[in-house]
Amino acid sequence: MYEFKYHRPATVRQAANLLVKNEDAKVIAGGHTLVPVMKQRLASPPHLVDLSHIEGLDTIEMKGRSLVIGATAKHASVATSPIVGEAIPALAELAGGIGDPAVRHKGTIGGSLANNDPTADYPAAVLALGATIVTNKRRLKAEEFFQGLFSTALENDEIITKVMFPLPKKAAYIKFRNQASRYALVGVFVAKRPSDVRVAVTGAGSDGVFRATAFEEALKKRFSHKVLDGVSASAEGLNSDLHGSAEYRAHLIGVLTRRAVEAATAK
Amino acid sequence: MAKISLIVNGNPVNANVDSRTLLVQFLRENLRLTGTHVGCDTSQCGACVVHLDGKAVKSCTTLAVMADGHEVRTIEGLAADGAPLHPMQEAFREHHGLQCGFCTPGMIMTAVDLVNRKGHDLSDHVIREELEGNLCRCTGYQNIVTSIAAGAKAMAKSA
Numbered sequence A: 001m002y003e004f005k006y007h008r009p010a011t012v013r014q015a016a017n018l019l020v021k022n023e024d025a026k027v028i029a030g031g032h033t034l035v036p037v038m039k040q041r042l043a044s045p046p047h048l049v050d051l052s053h054i055e056g057l058d059t060i061e062m063k064g065r066s067l068v069i070g071a072t073a074k075h076a077s078v079a080t081s082p083i084v085g086e087a088i089p090a091l092a093e094l095a096g097g098i099g100d101p102a103v104r105h106k107g108t109i110g111g112s113l114a115n116n117d118p119t120a121d122y123p124a125a126v127l128a129l130g131a132t133i134v135t136n137k138r139r140l141k142a143e144e145f146f147q148g149l150f151s152t153a154l155e156n157d158e159i160i161t162k163v164m165f166p167l168p169k170k171a172a173y174i175k176f177r178n179q180a181s182r183y184a185l186v187g188v189f190v191a192k193r194p195s196d197v198r199v200a201v202t203g204a205g206s207d208g209v210f211r212a213t214a215f216e217e218a219l220k221k222r223f224s225h226k227v228l229d230g231v232s233a234s235a236e237g238l239n240s241d242l243h244g245s246a247e248y249r250a251h252l253i254g255v256l257t258r259r260a261v262e263a264a265t266a267k
Numbered sequence B: 001m002a003k004i005s006l007i008v009n010g011n012p013v014n015a016n017v018d019s020r021t022l023l024v025q026f027l028r029e030n031l032r033l034t035g036t037h038v039g040c041d042t043s044q045c046g047a048c049v050v051h052l053d054g055k056a057v058k059s060c061t062t063l064a065v066m067a068d069g070h071e072v073r074t075i076e077g078l079a080a081d082g083a084p085l086h087p088m089q090e091a092f093r094e095h096h097g098l099q100c101g102f103c104t105p106g107m108i109m110t111a112v113d114l115v116n117r118k119g120h121d122l123s124d125h126v127i128r129e130e131l132e133g134n135l136c137r138c139t140g141y142q143n144i145v146t147s148i149a150a151g152a153k154a155m156a157k158s159a
């Protein structure tokens, strides 16, 4: 790891000022992506701005018809929050399935989204539920936020402050884990929303999280796994690596979507 | 360099550290608390698990500066020198929950955190799921699971 100066701001405004003042500064939240990456010297920010001591940035609450989760809310807090469990149980389950207990005690929703790892879990929920990502500067819709492999619409001095999830009618997330890393080999989040149905897929796309529109169209007619007979995902644009071929991942998208719809309708 | 003050195993500690120092390095090299191990250094194996403000974390993936102002407990802090072992340690001894012992400090700190979160009556299934982030190259896990189930029950009695 290269040397850096550590900062611990008390407010988002102070954090943002530090980012503006110090070129190439980076924020750190749980550090469970950034610290490993810095150890490998794949990142070498000269300044680290720690968000984890900003009061109120990890609040979880209902605001009107939306579930609002603060950026530094840890995976373990989302997994065990009665508010999340009541509002969107699929989201609590997703958070409870990230990594292992120690990872869940440190990793945050904001860090996961800002990182936009193509195999991360939260991006699937954010895209399927049609969440809004709120930063210190603006509000971004999920579709505008994710911009491909490890990239997002965030500017260098932009900080995610919270994520707003509109409540779905039904939702479920099914993850097929890579047996070694426990990340998603493929994960499918299905949400029946008041106006439409969304199916978001993580782990499979070579460009990161995406919506499986063929499945969405079929499910719009009737929200039942039975309408999915004959619907399949194309292997084009999917990852092929030592963990699984593109064809295998395409197959998994079909299987997991069916299971997710079944799980959502059983709830 | 950065000045940090934290509580380690109940004792206040002040130090001047290079900001890149990992919490595990700080514990082992500055404080000579070598019970916390480094197995992988890549966040996978759990040999480095300690409690930060009462919760299990991987100290190889936590910067010492991030622990400034917080409370850390390591395997050395579970039972005082010369005192009887902590019930979870005793259960590992009794049920042969270790062979080489390299993974054991992390296993025990993870197990105590698990009991704090999920109580004293733990099924084998729950224990195995919760050991997701702790690897053991010796035991095949069976006796670790037995030890944790017994240790959890023993902790109820001693509480």
Ligand SMILES: Cc1cc2nc3c(=O)[nH]c(=O)nc-3n(C[C@H](O)[C@H](O)[C@H](O)COP(=O)(O)OP(=O)(O)OC[C@H]3O[C@@H](n4cnc5c(N)ncnc54)[C@H](O)[C@@H]3O)c2cc1C
Pocket: A026, A027, A028, A029, A030, A031, A032, A033, A034, A035, A051, A071, A072, A097, A098, A099, A100, A103, A106, A107, A108, A109, A110, A111, A112, A113, A114, A115, A119, A120, A121, A122, A154, A158, A159, A160, A161, A181, A182, A183, A184, B043, B044, B061
């Ligand atoms: C062993 C292990 C297993 C894991 N398994 C999974 C898994 O199964 N599924 C999964 O989804 N993830 C998994 N993860 C990743 C984990 O969820 C990370 O914690 C998470 O992706 C990053 O969150 P963080 O708070 O640790 O971010 P950090 O590491 O602190 O930051 C990550 C990046 O996001 C930026 N950032 C952080 N917060 C903000 C913010 N509020 N605004 C703007 N930018 C910000 C940082 O600058 C950095 O570039 C795993 C990690 C480990 C170590």
Ligand code: FES
Pocket: B037, B038, B039, B040, B041, B042, B043, B044, B045, B046, B047, B048, B049, B058, B059, B060, B061
């Ligand atoms: S040394 Fe920290 S997880 Fe292996």
Ligand code: FES
Pocket: B097, B098, B099, B100, B101, B102, B103, B104, B135, B136, B137, B138, B139
């Ligand atoms: S006892 Fe040797 S690694 Fe677990």
